[in-house]
Amino acid sequence: MEFGIRIESFGVHLDSGGPGRWRGGCGIVRDVRVLVDEATLGVRMDNCRYPAFGVNGGMSGSGGGFILNPGTPEERHLPTMSDGHRLKKDDLLRVITPGGGGWGSPLDRPAEDVLADVRDGFVSAERAFDVYGVVLGADGRSVDAAATTERRAALPRSSKMFHRGTYYDAVDDLAARG
Secondary structure, three states, X not given: OOOOEEEEEEEEOOOOOOOOOEOOOOOEEEEEEEOOOXXXXXXXXXXXXXXXXXXXXXXXXXXXXEEEOOOOOOOEEEOOEEEEEEEEOOOEEEEEOOOOOOEOOHHHOOHHHHHHHHHOOOOOXXXXXXXXXXXXXXXXXXXXXXXXXXXXHHOOOOOOOEEOOOEEOHHHHHHHHO
């Protein structure tokens, strides 16, 4: 009541943790309702645009953002470094934080750990298949070990050190800069 807002939801930002042998931490999604007649918002979360790197075969975390009145005709995305956003009573601000970067190849994450990530709501079944190479059983609550071995053998591995949208080595970055 002191700040004139209400937290309406607080949850996990699905698939935001960078895939890896050690998955990056997931970001969060928080919905904040404005209760006062008007408010002014300043945003300072540039890491939403530049999430954590993946390292040693791991992949970067996904970004985040700020959405005012999501799913309505008044929906708009706010710049992650900005000031002076006028909010009015009953506006809803969705805050989506980025995920951490993964370390090591996602193909080396134990399949049972990926299954636990899916069951806990950190990783989607689609990402488990596409990136981790884990094939879930028909019940969605088990791992098809033979199909997982086959799927993982078909997916590429990177020997590059860093990932942010694409894999590269530090020397690649220096060479590109001239």
